[in-house]
Amino acid sequence: MQIVSTDKEKCKACYACVRNCPVKAIKIEDQKAEVLEERCIACGSCVRVCSQEAKKIYSFKDEVLARIKKGDKVIGLLAPSYPVSFYPLKPEEVHGKLLAFGFSKIEEVTAGVEIILPEYGNYLREAKDYVISSACPAIVSLIEKHYPELVNHLAPIKSPMGALAKYLKTQEPKSFLVFIGPCIAKKNEALNFNESHIDAVLTFKEIKEMLKEVAPRRVSEYPRNFTQSFPLPGGLIKSLKHRGYEIESQRGISIEGQEQVIETLESLKEKKVSGVLFYDLLFCRGCIDGPEIDSVLTYIERRQYLLELSKENKKILVKKPVGNFRVKYTVKARELPLPTEEEIREILAYTDKFQPEDELNCGACGYNSCREKAIAVYQGLAEIDMCLPFLLKKTRGEAEFYRNKYEMENRKKYYLDGITGQTEKIIEVKKLIEKAALSDGNVLIQGESGVGKEIAARTIHYLSERAEKPFVAINCAAIPENLLESELFGYEEGAFTGAKKGGKAGKIEQADGGTLFLDEIGDMPLNMQVKLLRFIQNREFERVGSNAPRKVDIRIIAATNQPLAKLVKEGRFRMDLYYRLNVFNISIPPLRERRDDIPLLINRFMIEFCERRKMVPKIVTREAMSILMNYSWPGNIRELQNVIERAYYLAEGNLIKPEHLPAQITSKALSGEKVTKITTFKEAVAEVEKKLIIEGLKATNYNKLACARLLGIPRATLYQKIKEYGIKI
Numbered sequence: 001m002q003i004v005s006t007d008k009e010k011c012k013a014c015y016a017c018v019r020n021c022p023v024k025a026i027k028i029e030d031q032k033a034e035v036l037e038e039r040c041i042a043c044g045s046c047v048r049v050c051s052q053e054a055k056k057i058y059s060f061k062d063e064v065l066a067r068i069k070k071g072d073k074v075i076g077l078l079a080p081s082y083p084v085s086f087y088p089l090k091p092e093e094v095h096g097k098l099l100a101f102g103f104s105k106i107e108e109v110t111a112g113v114e115i116i117l118p119e120y121g122n123y124l125r126e127a128k129d130y131v132i133s134s135a136c137p138a139i140v141s142l143i144e145k146h147y148p149e150l151v152n153h154l155a156p157i158k159s160p161m162g163a164l165a166k167y168l169k170t171q172e173p174k175s176f177l178v179f180i181g182p183c184i185a186k187k188n189e190a191l192n193f194n195e196s197h198i199d200a201v202l203t204f205k206e207i208k209e210m211l212k213e214v215a216p217r218r219v220s221e222y223p224r225n226f227t228q229s230f231p232l233p234g235g236l237i238k239s240l241k242h243r244g245y246e247i248e249s250q251r252g253i254s255i256e257g258q259e260q261v262i263e264t265l266e267s268l269k270e271k272k273v274s275g276v277l278f279y280d281l282l283f284c285r286g287c288i289d290g291p292e293i294d295s296v297l298t299y300i301e302r303r304q305y306l307l308e309l310s311k312e313n314k315k316i317l318v319k320k321p322v323g324n325f326r327v328k329y330t331v332k333a334r335e336l337p338l339p340t341e342e343e344i345r346e347i348l349a350y351t352d353k354f355q356p357e358d359e360l361n362c363g364a365c366g367y368n369s370c371r372e373k374a375i376a377v378y379q380g381l382a383e384i385d386m387c388l389p390f391l392l393k394k395t396r397g398e399a400e401f402y403r404n405k406y407e408m409e410n411r412k413k414y415y416l417d418g419i420t421g422q423t424e425k426i427i428e429v430k431k432l433i434e435k436a437a438l439s440d441g442n443v444l445i446q447g448e449s450g451v452g453k454e455i456a457a458r459t460i461h462y463l464s465e466r467a468e469k470p471f472v473a474i475n476c477a478a479i480p481e482n483l484l485e486s487e488l489f490g491y492e493e494g495a496f497t498g499a500k501k502g503g504k505a506g507k508i509e510q511a512d513g514g515t516l517f518l519d520e521i522g523d524m525p526l527n528m529q530v531k532l533l534r535f536i537q538n539r540e541f542e543r544v545g546s547n548a549p550r551k552v553d554i555r556i557i558a559a560t561n562q563p564l565a566k567l568v569k570e571g572r573f574r575m576d577l578y579y580r581l582n583v584f585n586i587s588i589p590p591l592r593e594r595r596d597d598i599p600l601l602i603n604r605f606m607i608e609f610c611e612r613r614k615m616v617p618k619i620v621t622r623e624a625m626s627i628l629m630n631y632s633w634p635g636n637i638r639e640l641q642n643v644i645e646r647a648y649y650l651a652e653g654n655l656i657k658p659e660h661l662p663a664q665i666t667s668k669a670l671s672g673e674k675v676t677k678i679t680t681f682k683e684a685v686a687e688v689e690k691k692l693i694i695e696g697l698k699a700t701n702y703n704k705l706a707c708a709r710l711l712g713i714p715r716a717t718l719y720q721k722i723k724e725y726g727i728k729i
C-alpha cells in the first residue's frame with residue numbers, strides 16, 4: 001500500500017523531492033514526481049520539502065471517524081513524544097480531549113517500550129554478531145529495501161507500538177487500535193509490516209485538526225514513566241540501562257539523522273567497522289523530531305521538556321506481559337539495472353556533457369552529480385533532459401533561433417512585399433528570388449528595361465546570409481570603358497594620371513562579404529569580361545597599377561535587358577563568363593504580361609509618392625485606369641512610376657483622368673496592340689469598332705450623344721453598333 005503519493009496537478013517538477021529523498025524513490029515522468037512504493041521508506045522528507053503541497057500522505061481519518069461513530073471500541077495509542085507536540089496542553093488534557101472526542105480508551109506507547117526492553121536485553125545478551133535496532137520503521141524499511149545484506153542484523157523484535165498493539169489485541173481482540181504519533185513511517189508499519197496488529201495511524205497534525213473544536217474531559221491522572229524519554233536520541237540504550245540491561249561501554253552506539261544513518265549503513269555494508277554490538281539507529285533526530293511532530297517548541301525545548309517529564313515517575317506500567325514479541329524482517333529490495341560506462345557517457349552526451357569538465361554537478365536535477373542522474377535516467381527514474389544548465393542553453397539557443405527566424409520572416413516579408421504583384425508570373429519570380437537567396441551561387445537576372453531587375457537583386461541580397469554585408473551596384477553600361485576596370489577592381493596610388501593619393505578600393509573590394517550587382521552586364525566590354533571571369537574563377541584580383549593579388553568573398557548578381565544567349569552566339573559575350581554568371585537564372589516578365597498588377601502598382605506608387613511629399617493621394621478614374629491597363633508599357637514599371645507621378649501633378653482636382661496621361665499612352669492604348677492572330681478583315685474591324693465604342697462611352701461617362709460626337713458617327717449608328725456588339729452599359 002502506497003503511503004506517500006503525488007497530486008500530479010499540483011506537482012511543478014521542481015525536483016525538491018528528488019533532491020531530499022534519501023533513497024531516490026522518486027520517478028520523474030512527464031515532469032511529474034511520482035513516489036515509487038517499492039523504494040519508498042515513508043520517511044516523509046519529500047512531504048516536508050514540497051512547496052506545492054503536492055505530496056499526499058495516506059489517511060486513516062475517515063476510517064477512525066467511522067469506527068468512533070459506530071461505537072466500536074477505539075483505543076488511542078499515544079506515542080511517547082506527544083507531550084511536546086500538544087504543548088502547552090498538559091498531558092492529562094490531551095488524554096481528556098481524545099476521550100471527549102470519542103476514543104474509548106487511551107494507552108501510552110511507553111508501555112510498549114516496557115515490553116520490548118527485556119526482549120532487547122535478552123536478545124543482545126545472546127547475540128553472535130552486531131544488532132541494529134528495529135524500533136524506527138523508517139530504518140526497518142531502509143534496510144529491507146536498500147540494504148538487503150543487513151536485514152539479518154535487524155533485531156527481530158517488534159517496535160514499542162507493535163508490541164503494545166499485540167498485547168492489547170490479546171487483551172481486547174475486538175478493539176480498534178489507533179496509533180497517534182509524529183511519524184509517517186508508522187503508517188507504513190501499520191499497513192505493510194508483518195503482523196503489525198495496529199489498525200490505523202494518525203499523525204499529530206491530523207489528530208490536532210480533528211480535535212480542534214473539542215473541549216477536554218477532566219482526567220485526574222495519566223501514566224508517567226521513565227521511558228517518556230525514549231523518543232530522545234539514545235533513548236533505547238538509556239532505557240535498557242535503566243531497566244538493568246547494561247551494554248558494555250563502547251559496545252552500544254546510537255546514531256540519529258538520515259545522513260549519519262546512511263553513512264553508518266554504508267560502512268556496515270562494506271564491513272568497515274567492528275567492535276560494536278548494538279546500533280540504535282533513528283532516522284530522525286529522535287522521535288521528537290519526526291516529520292509530523294507539529295510542535296511549537298524548538299528541538300532543544302522539546303528535549304528538555306521530555307526529560308523533565310520522565311523524571312517525575314519511575315513506575316513500570318506493564319509488568320511481565322505474556323506473548324511473543326518477536327517479528328521477522330524480510331528482504332524487500334529490488335535491484336535496479338546498472339548502465340555500462342559507455343551507456344553513461346551516451347546519456348551524458350545527450351545533455352551536451354562530453355568531457356568531465358562539462359559535468360557541472362550543480363544538483364538542480366535533484367541528483368548529487370551528473371553521473372548519478374545519468375544512472376537514474378538509465379534506471380528509468382529520471383528524464384533525460386531534466387538538466388537545468390542544458391535546458392537554459394537550449395532555451396537561449398531556441399530563443400535566438402526563433403528571434404532569427406522571426407527577423408528573417410520579417411525581413412522576408414519586408415523585402416518580398418517590396419515587389420508588388422499578385423499575378424502568377426510575379427509570384428513565380430518571388431519564389432525564385434527566395435530560392436536564390438538561400439543559395440550562394442551567382443545569379444543572372446534577365447528582363448526588359450525597368451521590369452525590376454535591381455529590386456530583385458537587392459531582395460536576394462537582403463534575404464541571403466550576406467544581408468549584413470554591403471550590396472554594391474555598378475552599371476556596366478553607364479561607365480566609360482577606360483574607367484570600368486578601375487571602378488571594379490580599384491587602383492593604386494600613381495596608377496594613372498589623376499589617381500587618388502593612397503589609391504582606391506574598387507566595387508569588388510567594397511562589396512567584400514556581400515553582393516556585387518553588375519547591372520547591364522551585356523554591355524561589358526570583352527576585355528573586361530576576361531578580367532571578370534578570371535576574378536570569378538580565382539576569387540583573386542589586382543588593383544589597377546598593382547601586382548599584389550587581393551582576395552575577397554563576394555556573390556555576383558548580374559542583370560541584363562539584352563538576350564545574353566544571343567550575344568554569346570554572336571561572339572559579343574564570352575560563353576564561359578555567361579555560364580559562370582548563369583548559375584541561377586531569373587527572368588522577369590514585362591509589365592504587359594502581368595497587366596493585372598498595374599492597379600496594385602499604381603496604388604503603391606501613389607501612396608509612396610504622397611507619403612514622401614506629404615500630399616493627399618488622388619483617385620485614378622475608371623477611364624484613365626482602363627487606358628493604363630491597356631497600354632503596352634515598353635518602359636515597364638519605371639515608366640508606369642513616372643506616368644503616375646506626372647499625372648498627379650497635372651491633375652488639378654482629386655481625380656486623375658485620361659487627359660492627365662501622356663498622349664503616347666492614350667493613343668497607343670487604342671492602337672498599340674499587336675496583331676496576335678489572323679482573323680477576317682470584317683472580324684478585325686468589328687473588334688476595333690467595339691473597342692472604340694467602349695472607350696468612347698467610358699470617356700464620355702456613358703453619355704451616348706457625347707460619345708457619338710466624339711467618335712464622329714451619327715447617334716443612330718452608335719445605338720445600332722451597341723446593340724450589334726452586345727455592349728452592356
Ligand SMILES: Nc1ncnc2c1ncn2[C@@H]1O[C@H](COP(=O)(O)OP(=O)(O)OP(=O)(O)O)[C@@H](O)[C@H]1O
Nearest residue numbers: 418419420448449450451452453454455561637638
Ligand atoms: N514589382 C515591383 N514593385 C514595386 N516597384 C517596382 C517593382 N518592380 C520595379 N519596381 C520599381 O520600378 C523601378 C525600376 O525598377 P528596377 O530599377 O529594379 O528595374 P531594372 O529592371 O533594374 O531597370 P533597368 O533595366 O533600367 O536597370 C524602381 O523604382 C523599382 O523600385
